[in-house]
Amino acid sequence: xxxxxxxxxxxxxxxxxxxxxxxxxxxxxxxxxxxxxxxxxxxxxxxxxxxxxxxxxxxxxxxxxxxxxxxxxxxxxxxxxxxxxxxxxxxxxxxxxxxxxxxxxxxxxxxxxxxxxxxxxxxxxxxxxxxxxxxxxxxxxxxxxxxxxxxxxxxxxxxxxxxxxxxxx
Numbered sequence: 001x002x003x004x005x006x007x008x009x010x011x012x013x014x015x016x017x018x019x020x021x022x023x024x025x026x027x028x029x030x031x032x033x034x035x036x037x038x039x040x041x042x043x044x045x046x047x048x049x050x051x052x053x054x055x056x057x058x059x060x061x062x063x064x065x066x067x068x069x070x071x072x073x074x075x076x077x078x079x080x081x082x083x084x085x086x087x088x089x090x091x092x093x094x095x096x097x098x099x100x101x102x103x104x105x106x107x108x109x110x111x112x113x114x115x116x117x118x119x120x121x122x123x124x125x126x127x128x129x130x131x132x133x134x135x136x137x138x139x140x141x142x143x144x145x146x147x148x149x150x151x152x153x154x155x156x157x158x159x160x161x162x163x164x165x166x167x168x169x
Contacts, residue, residue: 034162037064042058049081054079057077060075061075080094092114119152120150124148129142143161
């Protein structure tokens, strides 16, 4: 076998492998609708709003994630009460949600604004998947969406798109 022919065969094999891997990777990243609902309970509060303008909380929750079944959730949230994006009594949130279902843990990073509405205080924000921190079937996942939290009812709803590394829901 000539040196040129060996190099050509190696190049064709490498290109074929790259195309096959790229095609397989593309097939595994189909975006799916994501919807979850939780009823939250406060587990811990650190209130430094008076001197630092910061209020921190940890909530726990039970609920469901469509297509994944029953779920539990832990929310760690920091609120900047010195910022009032929609008038007096409003504030901004930044936090992490850890959602646990039978087949893995999904970690979401979230930012939101809490504003007074006709039904009371409502938080509305956006979330992104932390695929590096997520485990099980959610390891390596990508996605983003929106959330709404009705504070008086202690209910949170998350909607968006989720791309699993492996399409094995």
